[in-house]
Amino acid sequence: MLQPITHIQLFDGAMGTMLTGRKETEGILFEDLNVLSPELVQDIHRQYLKAGAEYLTTNTFGANRIKLKDSKFSLEEVIDAAIANARKVAENSSAKVIFDIGPSGKLMEPLGDLTFEAAYNNIKEIVQYTRDKVDGYLIETYADLLEMKAAVLAVKENCTLPLFATMTFEESGRTLTGSTPEIVALTLTSLQVDALGVNCSTGPDRMIEIVEKMRAFTHLPILVQPNKGLPEMCCGQISYSLNDSDFAFWTEKIVAAGATIVGGCCGTTPQTIRCIAHLKQTKTKSYKPISDTYICSATRLLKLEKGILCGERLNPTGKKLLQKALLENNFDFLQQEALQQAAAQADFLDVNVGIPNCDEKTLIVEAVKKIQEVCELPLQLDSANPAAIEAAIRIYNGVPMINSVNGNEESMQALFPVIAKYGAVSVALTLDKNGIPETPEGRLEIAKKIIAKAAEYGIGKHLLVFDALVMTISSNQQHGRITLETLAQLKKLGVLTIIGLSNISFGLPQRAYLNRTFLIMALQSGLDIAIMNPNDTDSVRMLKAFNALAGYDDNCATYIAASNATPVEIPVQKQSEQTLYQAIVQGLKGTTETLTNKELEDKTPETIINEILIPALTEVGEKFEKGTLFLPQLINSAETAKAVFAILAKHFKQIDTKKEKIILATVQGDIHDIGKNIVKIVLESHGFQIIDLGKNVAIEKVVEAFGTHQPDAIGLSALMTTTVDAMAKTIAELRKLPNICPIFVGGAVVTEQIAKEIGADLYGADALTTVNKLEELWKK
Amino acid sequence: MLQPDISLINNTLRYIGCSDGQADEQMLLTVRKALDTVLTKADFKYRYCKIADLADTPTFLEKEAYASLRPFLNEAALFAATLGLGCDRAIQATTKTDLSQAVVINAAANVVLEHLADEKLNTLQPKGVLFCPGYSGSDIIDNKQILNYLDAQKLIGIYTTESGIMIPEKSLCGIVLNNYRFSCKNCFIQSKCDYIKKGTTCYNQ
Numbered sequence A: 001m002l003q004p005i006t007h008i009q010l011f012d013g014a015m016g017t018m019l020t021g022r023k024e025t026e027g028i029l030f031e032d033l034n035v036l037s038p039e040l041v042q043d044i045h046r047q048y049l050k051a052g053a054e055y056l057t058t059n060t061f062g063a064n065r066i067k068l069k070d071s072k073f074s075l076e077e078v079i080d081a082a083i084a085n086a087r088k089v090a091e092n093s094s095a096k097v098i099f100d101i102g103p104s105g106k107l108m109e110p111l112g113d114l115t116f117e118a119a120y121n122n123i124k125e126i127v128q129y130t131r132d133k134v135d136g137y138l139i140e141t142y143a144d145l146l147e148m149k150a151a152v153l154a155v156k157e158n159c160t161l162p163l164f165a166t167m168t169f170e171e172s173g174r175t176l177t178g179s180t181p182e183i184v185a186l187t188l189t190s191l192q193v194d195a196l197g198v199n200c201s202t203g204p205d206r207m208i209e210i211v212e213k214m215r216a217f218t219h220l221p222i223l224v225q226p227n228k229g230l231p232e233m234c235c236g237q238i239s240y241s242l243n244d245s246d247f248a249f250w251t252e253k254i255v256a257a258g259a260t261i262v263g264g265c266c267g268t269t270p271q272t273i274r275c276i277a278h279l280k281q282t283k284t285k286s287y288k289p290i291s292d293t294y295i296c297s298a299t300r301l302l303k304l305e306k307g308i309l310c311g312e313r314l315n316p317t318g319k320k321l322l323q324k325a326l327l328e329n330n331f332d333f334l335q336q337e338a339l340q341q342a343a344a345q346a347d348f349l350d351v352n353v354g355i356p357n358c359d360e361k362t363l364i365v366e367a368v369k370k371i372q373e374v375c376e377l378p379l380q381l382d383s384a385n386p387a388a389i390e391a392a393i394r395i396y397n398g399v400p401m402i403n404s405v406n407g408n409e410e411s412m413q414a415l416f417p418v419i420a421k422y423g424a425v426s427v428a429l430t431l432d433k434n435g436i437p438e439t440p441e442g443r444l445e446i447a448k449k450i451i452a453k454a455a456e457y458g459i460g461k462h463l464l465v466f467d468a469l470v471m472t473i474s475s476n477q478q479h480g481r482i483t484l485e486t487l488a489q490l491k492k493l494g495v496l497t498i499i500g501l502s503n504i505s506f507g508l509p510q511r512a513y514l515n516r517t518f519l520i521m522a523l524q525s526g527l528d529i530a531i532m533n534p535n536d537t538d539s540v541r542m543l544k545a546f547n548a549l550a551g552y553d554d555n556c557a558t559y560i561a562a563s564n565a566t567p568v569e570i571p572v573q574k575q576s577e578q579t580l581y582q583a584i585v586q587g588l589k590g591t592t593e594t595l596t597n598k599e600l601e602d603k604t605p606e607t608i609i610n611e612i613l614i615p616a617l618t619e620v621g622e623k624f625e626k627g628t629l630f631l632p633q634l635i636n637s638a639e640t641a642k643a644v645f646a647i648l649a650k651h652f653k654q655i656d657t658k659k660e661k662i663i664l665a666t667v668q669g670d671i672h673d674i675g676k677n678i679v680k681i682v683l684e685s686h687g688f689q690i691i692d693l694g695k696n697v698a699i700e701k702v703v704e705a706f707g708t709h710q711p712d713a714i715g716l717s718a719l720m721t722t723t724v725d726a727m728a729k730t731i732a733e734l735r736k737l738p739n740i741c742p743i744f745v746g747g748a749v750v751t752e753q754i755a756k757e758i759g760a761d762l763y764g765a766d767a768l769t770t771v772n773k774l775e776e777l778w779k780k
Numbered sequence B: 001m002l003q004p005d006i007s008l009i010n011n012t013l014r015y016i017g018c019s020d021g022q023a024d025e026q027m028l029l030t031v032r033k034a035l036d037t038v039l040t041k042a043d044f045k046y047r048y049c050k051i052a053d054l055a056d057t058p059t060f061l062e063k064e065a066y067a068s069l070r071p072f073l074n075e076a077a078l079f080a081a082t083l084g085l086g087c088d089r090a091i092q093a094t095t096k097t098d099l100s101q102a103v104v105i106n107a108a109a110n111v112v113l114e115h116l117a118d119e120k121l122n123t124l125q126p127k128g129v130l131f132c133p134g135y136s137g138s139d140i141i142d143n144k145q146i147l148n149y150l151d152a153q154k155l156i157g158i159y160t161t162e163s164g165i166m167i168p169e170k171s172l173c174g175i176v177l178n179n180y181r182f183s184c185k186n187c188f189i190q191s192k193c194d195y196i197k198k199g200t201t202c203y204n205q
Helices: A030-036 A038-051 A075-090 A116-130 A145-156 A181-190 A204-215 A244-256 A270-281 A320-327 A331-343 A360-374 A386-395 A409-422 A440-456 A479-492 A501-505 A511-525 A537-549 A554-564 A580-586 A589-600 A605-626 A631-651 A674-685 A699-709 A721-735 A752-757 A767-779 B006-015 B025-041 B064-075 B085-097 B099-121 B140-149 B152-156
Strands: A055-057 A096-101 A136-142 A163-167 A195-200 A222-226 A231-234 A237-240 A294-296 A301-303 A308-311 A348-351 A379-382 A401-406 A425-429 A464-467 A496-500 A529-532 A661-666 A689-692 A713-717 A743-746 B045-050 B077-082 B129-131 B133-136 B171-177
Touching (some): A030 A038, A038 A055, A055 A075, A075 A096, A096 A116, A145 A163, A163 A222, A222 A244, A308 A331, A331 A348, A331 A360, A331 B085, A348 A360, A379 A386, A440 A464, A440 A479, A501 A511, A511 A537, A537 A554, A580 A589, A605 A767, A674 A689, A674 A713, A674 B099, A699 A713, A713 A767, A743 A767, B025 B099, B045 B152, B077 B099, B133 B171, B140 B152, B140 B171
Parallel strands (some): A055 A096, A096 A136, A195 A222, A308 A529, A348 A379, A464 A496
Antiparallel strands (some): A231 A237, B045 B077, B129 B171
């Protein structure tokens, strides 16, 4: 733990700048200099100590297993030497030796190929090796909030030393991966680092605003280590635009903005640090923890307050399609559902994957990763299984809501430590081991008990959102009234409230009317957050209208914005005389259901397939090959045909509209998948069953999938020359299996010749050729 | 901000295989929408450094695949540029809801990146064409050295995977060569090249 800070504290400045441009360091990794030129490194530490630095940072920015690949020495040798150099200088002084942890140099999944576990283990190894030798850790220059979270957990779970965590921001005021200073401050405060802040980035002048924004979201010490101005490349060297006195001028302003610890990054020298050393005389202010309630994703911050809408569509209860998607690990479905709810103005999304006979812990982790891959909205991690919630919260990028804790001792003992450790807002159900109280007073007593217990774990009541619990009025007509009165009572405790709206109408006809009316009654009684279906446009509009009418929407801004928002695009058939054949050729996806059902009135599914679908696809293929129809149109036609197949299969289950089963994968090391997705949709449009393993697929996963699914063919895709090797290795492993099916390959760099050389059976130059070759293969 | 002018529209159409005059109203609308998305999401950044100004000469240039470049290296520079992660994210999300539109956004992003890179290269000295690792039988893994010399990860946020793939995906890097003329001679996709089939090339002759 960091000791309380009463005066501004001083870190050192740049190590790299001091090592650059010297003859003795040319062509040598800076980390290797710890071993090769200890006197040089020690001299730099000494200069910073003399300049007034109270924290000396080890020369270990790139000293981790992932990054330190070109070193002449082992990671341990480099680390030992670096710590010894700083220790030697710090001895007989009060200066602390802080182990410097730079980023891995890899981008995290899904944008890159670094997994959360790999990022975590990379730092864990360092901490376990160094924790008895240093006085603390500085995680710095991180550009990705999720990599930062992995590193913070790796430090905090493996030692109790002080942890400083700083990120770098671009000129846009966001990190490379899009996090704002507020989001960074909220997330790192929730993770309980000892100090957080900003380093590197632009010059100190631009950091004032960042510090102000961070300060509004944290009570913790803020560490700021700016570059000495904007970097400019000149004569092969990077130079920086400010002089030392300018740097000092701006650093004083940074302190006034709320920084408590300052130092320097790129371009700074001992002289720069000397110029800001006088700030150590400045008393620090104390700051209170924030009392408003926020959740966030990596790029979206959400204040929880009156009139917030939580999308309920990612909960499999009563949703057969979602249940099926979860059973089949079809995360595309979840991603589409998430994006649709986001487009329908949900503020955050509930994610529940609880289906019978599934490994919920694994499933929710994968679901959260996949949803965060495409959807910016914050999430509510919803499970009755505390282990599943912890697994999901661990890899969640940002600060989530969790659903839920309740008045049972067991529940609180399981979840409060998780909330305290990772930081989250939790739904608190007003029930306990005796069930749901029948009276508002009974539910209120449970709420009070939960608040008191949470406080024992250091969790403030602003981090609890109380569910007044809704039960259907079809079983007891008083249920609605009890919920409304509970909401009113809960508001007297000064807490946020939430309900799952649609339960109220369960078992009754025309549920939408009951739901909408109850929404307004609940809002009037004290409801803050409604868990509901955002696709019910009328409910969403009524929610916004309530906020405007009740004075919760300044200048009716949200209401007006929502009214002006582009409605969710639901393509409609414009020409009533359109035929299904024309719809497929023209790729009019929105017309599929009406036209297919119309054809089904007087045709069998086989007739539709043979006389409409296949001829239409043939025409599309011919036009594409002639160059009179283009890739986007081909895809639209394929998606239309796929939708027709789905309708035929749904209405006439006895008809087997499915053809051969094909596994598709973009090979290991390749993160491009748009080409594979095109092949997938075109194959599906021709009725093939596709098992899509995704991108960057490990060889063993393809081999395993062959065993599990016993496909009729396997298709592999690679965009880059460097990943053709992985394609060859995947084929080689598959060839070792008995009864291996045909393997086809494709991708921008793959040619007929390469396909032969690496042992593929077929080469697909494009999606249509692939279909034709497979049809031909199976015709034989 | 860059506007989706006729040149960007035509080049995007070319990327999706649609030659001049073949696009119908719907296709033109789709391309305009894609360009709007890209221009909203793009955060163009670049780095540039003359090879003569580097502390040492990049070792990858000693490879045989770069032999034809050597007479031009005295006047050459390293260059890297990116549209940032916003475009990657837009393509990724659109792929889930509208693959057809995602393909057009992908093409539009390539066009915008090339356009902005060309525009920037025209303001720098030396001027010239950009030779990217992967051309003429050279190894794409050499991207890593170029990006390292330009400190591109730290300064403009271009990462590379183990296999040399750049992230953000809409990034490019290479060597700026004055008076250099490209050739298809060693290109490994000659056998499937649509440009060659049409009797033209992917570069300006």
